[in-house]
Amino acid sequence: MTQKPLELILARNLMSALSTPAFLVDEGGVLVFYNEAAGMLLGKRFEELGTVGPDEWGSLFGPFDESGEPIPYDELPLVVAVRNGRPAHADFEISSVDGARHRVEASAFPILTAHGSRGAIAVFWPAGSSNGAGR
Amino acid sequence: MKVKLWGTRGSIPSPGPETIRYGGNTSCVGVTLSDGSMLALDAGTGIRNLGLALAAEPARLHILLTHLHLDHIQGLVFFAPAFRAQTEIVIWGPASPEASLRDRIARYISAPLSPVEVRELPCDVSFRHCPEAEWEIGPARIRAASVAHRGPTLGYRIDDGDSSLAYIPDHEPALGADIDALEEDWISGLGLARNASLLIHDGQYTDEEYPDHIGWGHSSLSHAVSFARRASADRTLLFHHDPMHTDAQLDALGLAARERWMQAGGAEGGMELAAEGAEYELPARAASAASAT
Numbered sequence: 474m475t476q477k478p479l480e481l482i483l484a485r486n487l488m489s490a491l492s493t494p495a496f497l498v499d500e501g502g503v504l505v506f507y508n509e510a511a512g513m514l515l516g517k518r519f520e521e522l523g524t525v526g527p528d529e530w531g532s533l534f535g536p537f538d539e540s541g542e543p544i545p546y547d548e549l550p551l552v553v554a555v556r557n558g559r560p561a562h563a564d565f566e567i568s569s570v571d572g573a574r575h576r577v578e579a580s581a582f583p584i585l586t587a588h589g590s591r592g593a594i595a596v597f598w599p600a601g602s603s604n605g606a607g608r
Numbered sequence: 609m610k611v612k613l614w615g616t617r618g619s620i621p622s623p624g625p626e627t628i629r630y631g632g633n634t635s636c637v638g639v640t641l642s643d644g645s646m647l648a649l650d651a652g653t654g655i656r657n658l659g660l661a662l663a664a665e666p667a668r669l670h671i672l673l674t675h676l677h678l679d680h681i682q683g684l685v686f687f688a689p690a691f692r693a694q695t696e697i698v699i700w701g702p703a704s705p706e707a708s709l710r711d712r713i714a715r716y717i718s719a720p721l722s723p724v725e726v727r728e729l730p731c732d733v734s735f736r737h738c739p740e741a742e743w744e745i746g747p748a749r750i751r752a753a754s755v756a757h758r759g760p761t762l763g764y765r766i767d768d769g770d771s772s773l774a775y776i777p778d779h780e781p782a783l784g785a786d787i788d789a790l791e792e793d794w795i796s797g798l799g800l801a802r803n804a805s806l807l808i809h810d811g812q813y814t815d816e817e818y819p820d821h822i823g824w825g826h827s828s829l830s831h832a833v834s835f836a837r838r839a840s841a842d843r844t845l846l847f848h849h850d851p852m853h854t855d856a857q858l859d860a861l862g863l864a865a866r867e868r869w870m871q872a873g874g875a876e877g878g879m880e881l882a883a884e885g886a887e888y889e890l891p892a893r894a895a896s897a898a899s900a901t
């Protein structure tokens with residue numbers, strides 16, 4: 474087993490303590506962790522799922538744009554953050570394991586270090602929870 | 609590989625009648641490789657005695673700094689070989705986006721904190737950022753990796769022949785994490801310590817003291833024992849003793865550490881407290897242990 478870089482370890486430690494859904498990918502775009510809050514949103518705990526390859530996790534839970542079309546993988550904030558090394562924000566719908574749709578806002582930012590990129594973190598918020606989805 | 613402990617204390621030197629046996633000097637470990645090359649791990653006040661013991665030898669030595677907290681660099685300006693023109697010293701340490709290793713160390717080795725400036729040191733001194741990949745010094749392979757502490761901090765792994773030394777003096781792997789439950793690759797520092805012949809690890813606090821020091825960058829006794837068990841180290845030395853701990857208190861802490869180690873299934877003699885002046889000759893890893901899965 475290869476040791477995870479410290480920055481990912483610390484990110485996971487922080488995310489584990491948050492009640493906001495949060496996702497962590499490594500520098501290769503592999504989904505290496507999401508927290509309990511994210512698990513509740515998706516209807517599946519990370520421990521049940523395990524790590525998911527870079528081209529697979531995008532399609533696991535949608536996501537869909539306003540017209541219900543799947544959003545291309547390349548445009549997901551987490552992918553933009555890890556590939557381009559810059560922050561990204563979007564709102565979209567995801568579907569959980571039981572088929573329920575959730576509209577969320579997602580902010581992703583890269584984890585950059587003296588030795589280059591380590592990966593990226595995305596944090597989700599429920600979108601328009603009090604005011605509908607019309608933003 | 610031979611290892612000698614020149615300073616085992618953390619935070620601040622703590623000389624006095626109550627710290628004679630475990631010592632009052634701050635972090636410094638001397639390592640003699642199989643070809644006779646010399647490394648110093650950290651340059652706390654313990655490096656002063658290491659320098660005095662080196663006499664005019666060797667001509668070249670490497671100092672591997674884990675980080676730049678004062679208890680790990682304070683001895684640099686009192687290291688006799690640095691004041692000999694024929695000595696070549698290579699200082700390795702963590703990179704930082706803010707300034708070079710040389711410039712960060714020069715903040716200490718400069719007025720008004722120091723009577724000399726880096727450029728005035730008579731020796732041939734160079735500064736290198738530790739690479740991410742393994743590198744070689746003499747017959748040894750050296751690996752450095754960031755570990756959980758405060759500020760950019762490295763742990764080291766030195767492999768020479770079949771013996772290996774892991775040095776992680778300032779380390780809080782349990783911060784926000786459960787060492788006993790986490791997968792191995794998610795535990796800070798474990799990749800450095802795995803199956804080490806000798807692990808020198810932070811053991812600053814008792815379990816009772818730790819709750820008041822969460823996030824200070826150090827380990828409790830239980831965390832250190834758990835880490836050593838997960839790493840399957842052959843032998844572990846608890847290091848970076850709290851300056852408040854007397855010899856009598858450290859005796860008690862050592863006893864508790866050995867008990868916990870044995871309870872956790874560790875082998876007899878696999879856990880002890882680091883004492884200034886102690887020397888270890890690292891054997892090749894035992895065949896039985898090496899073959900265990």
Ligand SMILES: [Zn+2]
Binds near residue numbers: 635677680778848
């Ligand atoms: Zn220290």
Ligand SMILES: [Zn+2]
Binds near residue numbers: 778
């Ligand atoms: Zn420190």
